[in-house]
Amino acid sequence: MPPSEYSFRLQKGITGGFAPPTPDYIYTLTKPSNATNLLVTSAVRPAGSPQLQDALPRSLPAAEYDALIDELHSILKELPMESPPGSEDIYGLDTSIAWGSDDLEWCNGGPQGCGGGTSEVQATDEQKAKFRRAVDIVNELTSKESK
Secondary structure, eight states: OOOSSEEEEEEEOOBOSSSOOOOSEEEEEEEOTTOSEEEEEEEEOOTTOSSOEEOOOEEEEGGGGHHHHHHHHHHHHHOOOOSSTTSOOTTSSSEEEEEEETTEEEESSOTTOBOSSOOSSOOOHHHHHHHHHHHHHHHHHHTSOOO
16 A cells, blocks of 8 residues: 655656756656545656646546555665765666655655766666666556546
């Protein structure tokens, strides 16, 4: 069972260098403790555009997606984060997930993306596969239609 309250964000486009990364999209999903719906917001950068464009927020019935949320939560509990934060994209997907709940604060990619350097922590192939699954879960949730 997932926590009663949580929020997580998926960002595609975290690697940069001198300049900060330019995200292709940012999805944020939030479940307040007193709500029955999962709130979904999306910001997508159209091809050739320098800026993200916000889409209308949506909501999903949280109970219908508890199994996916629980799987995501369980995966993130097992995965390492780069050290120092933002040093390197250790999963190699140019993608960040940030999760916040009472029992877990997890983020890869750092708040300003990955700008260079080498992480003291490296992900194994198995951990990279689990992270890919976590990304797939978030993408699956964000593709659902409002009910």
